[in-house]
Structures are given as C-alpha cells and as structure tokens.
Amino acid sequence: xxxxxxxxxxxxxxxxxxxxxxxxxxxxxxxxxxxxxxxxxxxxxxxxxxxxxxxxxxxxxxxxxxxxxxxxxxxxxxxxxxxxxxxxxxxxxxxxxxxxxxxxxxxxxxxxxxxxxxxxxxxxxxxxxxxxxxxxxxxxxxxxxxxxxxxxxxxxxxxxxxxxxxxxxxxxxxxxxxxxxxxxxxxxxxxxxxxxxxxxxxxxxxxxxxxxxxxxxxxxxxxxxxxxxxxxxxxxxxxxxxxxxxxxxxxxxxxxxxxxxxxxxxxxxxxxxxxxxxxxxxxxxxxxxxxxxxxxxxxxxxxxxxxxxxxxxxxxxxxxxxxxxxxxxxxxxxxxxxxxxxxxxxxxxxxxxxxxxxxxxxxxxxxxxxxxxxxxxxxxxxxxxxxxxxxxxxxxxxxxxxxxxxxxxxxxxxxxxxxxxxxxxxxxxxxxxxxxxxxxxxxxxxxxxxxxxxxxxxxxxxxxxxxxxxxxx
Numbered sequence: 001x002x003x004x005x006x007x008x009x010x011x012x013x014x015x016x017x018x019x020x021x022x023x024x025x026x027x028x029x030x031x032x033x034x035x036x037x038x039x040x041x042x043x044x045x046x047x048x049x050x051x052x053x054x055x056x057x058x059x060x061x062x063x064x065x066x067x068x069x070x071x072x073x074x075x076x077x078x079x080x081x082x083x084x085x086x087x088x089x090x091x092x093x094x095x096x097x098x099x100x101x102x103x104x105x106x107x108x109x110x111x112x113x114x115x116x117x118x119x120x121x122x123x124x125x126x127x128x129x130x131x132x133x134x135x136x137x138x139x140x141x142x143x144x145x146x147x148x149x150x151x152x153x154x155x156x157x158x159x160x161x162x163x164x165x166x167x168x169x170x171x172x173x174x175x176x177x178x179x180x181x182x183x184x185x186x187x188x189x190x191x192x193x194x195x196x197x198x199x200x201x202x203x204x205x206x207x208x209x210x211x212x213x214x215x216x217x218x219x220x221x222x223x224x225x226x227x228x229x230x231x232x233x234x235x236x237x238x239x240x241x242x243x244x245x246x247x248x249x250x251x252x253x254x255x256x257x258x259x260x261x262x263x264x265x266x267x268x269x270x271x272x273x274x275x276x277x278x279x280x281x282x283x284x285x286x287x288x289x290x291x292x293x294x295x296x297x298x299x300x301x302x303x304x305x306x307x308x309x310x311x312x313x314x315x316x317x318x319x320x321x322x323x324x325x326x327x328x329x330x331x332x333x334x335x336x337x338x339x340x341x342x343x344x345x346x347x348x349x350x351x352x353x354x355x356x357x358x359x360x361x362x363x364x365x366x367x368x369x370x371x372x373x374x375x376x377x378x379x380x381x382x383x384x385x386x387x388x389x390x391x392x393x394x395x396x397x398x399x400x401x402x403x404x405x406x407x408x409x410x411x412x413x414x415x416x417x418x419x420x421x422x423x424x425x426x427x428x429x430x431x432x433x434x435x436x437x438x439x440x441x442x443x444x445x446x447x448x449x450x451x452x453x454x455x456x457x458x459x460x461x462x463x464x465x466x467x468x469x470x471x472x473x
Contacts, residue, residue: 004056004063007042007071008111014038015104022097032086032440035100036079039107043075055117059179062117069320069469070114070247073327077240078107080331083444085232088338090438092140092230099139103236106132110244114251119168119178122248126164126212129244130157133237137229149228156211156221164208170201171256180255187259202257202264209252212245214298215305216274223286226294231346234290235334238297239327246304246323250316253308261311268309269401276302276408283415289337290348292415293330296374299412300326303389306405310392313470318388320466325373325381325455332448333370339363339441340434353419355428363436364423366449373452375416376409381455388463 002009017038018031025031045051046068055062081103089095109129116122134157138150172178174197175186192198210218226234257264279299286292307319340347340356340363347353357364373382386409393402436442455462 003050003052004061004115006051007046007075008108008115010038010042010045011104011108011111014042015101015108018097018104019101022101025097028095028097029086029090031095031097031100032082032089035104036082038104039075039079039082043072043079046071046075059181060118060121061115063115065469065471066247066251067114069465070243071111073243073324074107074110074114074240077236077243077327077331078103080335080444080448081232081236081240083440084235084331084335084338087438087441088230088232088341091338091341091343099136102132102136106136106236106240110240110247113244114247116248116251117180117255119171119180119183119252122252123161123165123168125244125248126161126208129241130161133233133241136233137225137237139230139233143228145228146230147228149225152221152228153225160208160211160218163204163211167201167204167206167208170197170204174198174201180252183256184258187257193259198260199263202260203267205252206264206267209245209249210271213242213249213301213304214275215271215301216278216298219275219278219298219301222298223291223294226297227288227290227348231290231334231338231341231348234293235331235338238293238334239330242297242301243323243327246308246319250308250319254311254316265309265311268305269398272302272305272309272401273404274302275299275305276405280408280411280415283412286415287350288348289350289353289419292350293333293337296412296415297330299408300374302408303386303405306393306398306401307389309398309401310389310396312392312396313467314388314395315392316470317463317466318385318392320469321388321459321463322385324462324466325385325452328448328455329370329373329380329382329452332366332445332452333374335441335444335448336363336367336370339436339445342434350419350422352430354422354426356422357424359428360434360436363434363445366445367423368420369449369452371416371419373456375413377413379453379456381452381459384456384459 018035053063106129109125112125116125134154137153138146140146174195175183177183214222276299279295283292283295304319307315373380376383376386390402390405
C-alpha cells in the first residue's frame with residue numbers, strides 16, 4: 001500500500017533520525033553525513049522497480065516517469081546542498097541538527113508536489129516545503145539580514161499561499177472537484193470555458209505559482225531573501241524550490257487547464273518577456289553576487305516559461321533538461337561563493353573576486369565554467385538548454401518570443417562575464433585566505449563542474465531521458 005511513497009518515507013525517517021541523533025551526538029558534521037546517506041538511499045529506491053507506476057490513494061497521488069525524473073532532480077539538489085552545507089556551517093561555526101532535518105523536510109515537500117494529482121496535495125506539498133524554507137532562511141539568528149530574509153519570505157509567502165488556496169476553493173466551486181483530471185473533464189464536458197469563476201480561479205492559481213518560480217511581477221521578495229539567507233540555503237532555494245514549483249506548475253496547467261490553453265499561453269507570453277527582461281536588466285547593476293544570482297534566477301524563470309508556452313513533448317522535455325542543467329550550474333556557482341567565504345567575511349561583493357584567478361586558479365576555473373554556462377556560451381549545458389528551449393518555441397511559431405529571449409540572453413553575457421574579467425584581469429583588492437581542504441566541498445564542486453561540461457558536450461542522453469519522462473503528455 002505504501003510502496004509508491006517509499007522514497008518519501010525514507011526521507012521522512014532520515015529527518016526524524018537526525019533530529020533524535022542531534023540530542024546525543026556532539027560531532028554535528030556526522031548528522032550531515034547521515035542526511036546524505038538517507039538521500040542516497042531514497043535516490044536508489046526512486047530508480048528501483050519496487051516503486052509501482054500509476055495512480056494511488058483514490059487518485060490523489062500519481063507516480064510516472066515525470067515524477068521519477070523530478071524526484072531524482074530534487075534528491076540530487078538536496079545531496080549537493082548537504083555537501084555544501086558541511087563546509088558552510090563549519091565555517092560559520094553554527095552547526096545544529098535541525099538544519100539538516102528542515103532541509104530533508106523541504107525535500108519531502110518537493111517530492112509530494114510533483115506526485116500530486118490533486119490540488120489539496122499540491123497545497124500540502126507547498127506548505128511542507130515553504131515552512132521549512134522560512135525557518136532555514138532565518139537560520140543565522142544573530143544576523144539581521146537573515147532575520148529580515150525569513151520575515152519577508154514568510155509574509156509574502158503566506159500572502160501568495162492565500163491566493164493559491166482561494167484559487168483552489170474557486171476551482172472546486174466551478175467544477176466540483178480538486179482532482180486534476182476530474183477538473184479537466186468537468187471543463188471539457190460541461191462547457192465552463194466562459195465561466196468567470198473558472199478564469200478567476202486559474203488566475204489566482206497562476207499568481208500562487210508565479211510567486212514560487214519568481215515570475216515578474218511576483219518576484220520582489222527574491223533578491224532580499226537570497227541575499228539574507230545562508231548561502232547554502234540560497235543555493236537550495238534557487239534550484240530546488242524553483243524546480244518543484246515548475247514541476248507542479250506544469251502538472252496542474254497541462255492536466256487541468258488544457259481547454260484554457262489559449263488564454264494562459266497569452267498571459268505567460270507577456271509574463272515571460274517581463275520576467276526575462278526585468279531579471280537581466282536589473283542584474284547588470286548589482287554589486288552583490290548573491291543579489292546578482294537572484295536576478296539571474298528570475299531571468300531563467302522567464303526562459304523556462306518559453307518552454308511552457310511552446311508546450312508539446314519537445315517543449316516540456318526542454319524544460320526538464322534545462323532544469324537539470326540549471327540545478328548543476330547554479331549549485332556550482334553558489335558553491336564557489338561558499339568556498340570563497342571565510343569565518344569573518346563571506347566575500348559576496350563582486351569586486352571581492354578580483355584576482356581570484358591568480359591565487360585560486362581551480363576555484364576561478366570552476367566559477368568561469370558556471371558563469372559561461374549561465375550565460376549560454378557553448379559547449380556548456382546552459383547553451384544547450386537555451387538552444388532546446390528556443391528551438392521548441394520556434395517550432396511552435398513563437399518567433400518574436402524567441403528573438404526577445406535571445407536578446408535577453410545576450411544582455412546576460414555582460415554581467416556573467418564581468419566576474420570572469422575581474423578574476424583574471426584585475427589585481428586583488430584585498431587579501432583573501434581560504435581553507436579549501438573540506439572533502440565535501442571539493443566533491444560538490446567536482447560533480448557540478450564535471451556535469452555542467454559533460455551535459456553540454458554530450459547532451460543527447462540527458463535529452464532522451466527528459467523525452468522519456470514526458471512521453472504521452
């Protein structure tokens with residue numbers, strides 16, 4: 001009966017085990033390795049034939065290739081975040097067991113979101129994820145910016161959740177169901193397309209997801225929260241929360257509102273252009289690398305919306321490939337930011353990176369790979385991801401949207417390459433002395449760098465995996 005939820009149960013059990021071990025273990029790094037082991041075991045079972053495919057629990061949950069792909073993505077993001085956290089928390093001298101427990105519970109929320117075949121489960125998954133991230137954003141309790149980050153995220157997150165919940169209530173009022181497939185059937189068979197209640201509910205649900213994916217104009221929280229949160233949590237939010245939101249966004253709109261596609265595609269066309277443009281233009285003026293990456297994250301949400309607008313098997317496959325590539329290159333970029341920080345100074349100003357290429361050439365090489373990939377420079381995974389996304393849009397006839405996307409990508413080259421120029425073509429502005437012997441940090445940077453390059457040079461296997469995951473949509 002519980003077979004479909006084995007990976008989730010493993011994550012939950014690991015979270016509870018870490019909470020209990022925290023009471024008796026004095027070496028807190030051990031808790032990080034226990035968490036990592038639990039994530040790896042869950043990853044193994046996600047790939048195992050033990051997990052059956054189909055609908056379960058009165059069609060409240062669904063397990064298919066789409067959910068398996070995203071489970072692997074979430075668990076990959078979680079495991080790399082744990083590796084980064086082992087270094088970051090030690091540097092901060094602020095290691096507590098509840099950090100890893102909350103990280104695992106956030107991962108659990110993501111996995112519930114993608115398996116949800118009912119809007120009630122979508123809501124429960126979002127809340128499980130959000131409540132954990134609210135607390136983690138304010139984990140550095142003695143730092144004012146961390147407290148501000150948590151408070152802003154909580155208040156705005158609660159506000160957006162109200163929109164989502166109200167949208168769910170209205171869709172239930174219009175169709176008599178919260179099940180995704182039942183909603184689509186009711187819309188198709190009872191001629192609800194002109195019902196204003198249906199359109200309003202769809203708009204409210206769109207606002208709720210828009211907040212989670214940092215879509216303009218629901219993005220205002222992103223730079224402040226990313227800047228104030230612990231850097232390891234900022235990395236997790238930038239990739240994990242965004243991927244989870246997009247997985248649920250795709251499932252809900254493609255499963256429940258296919259009849260309303262012309263309406264929501266028009267809305268997303270405008271929102272995609274705004275999101276790409278605002279994110280890239282404002283990123284140019286940032287002098288804090290975490291804020292720059294926050295606006296970069298907003299811009300990438302715009303690119304992902306292009307794939308959703310294009311739709312079809314190719315468009316959705318492109319989104320999956322892009323999210324995998326984005327997860328690796330963004331976690332890697334934040335990993336370098338973590339590695340370049342010290343106990344007394346996190347060195348998050350862009351000018352702090354001047355001269356890194358001379359003193360820490362390996363670290364600078366890794367950062368260059370991630371910046372080039374985020375900018376969409378071949379032959380890295382970021383370029384291939386954008387190529388697939390824009391190709392799907394051209395295939396469906398969205399020529400102007402593609403042109404705007406390519407122009408935005410060109411704008412982004414400036415602020416990404418600015419960091420590379422500073423690392424290799426400027427004298428150091430201050431002395432930065434690092435300790436880069438932590439094996440967890442080295443492993444995280446190696447994995448992210450290697451696969452950012454490998455996914456770009458040999459993309460076919462990953463794209464075929466993405467295609468297989470959306471087959472039949």
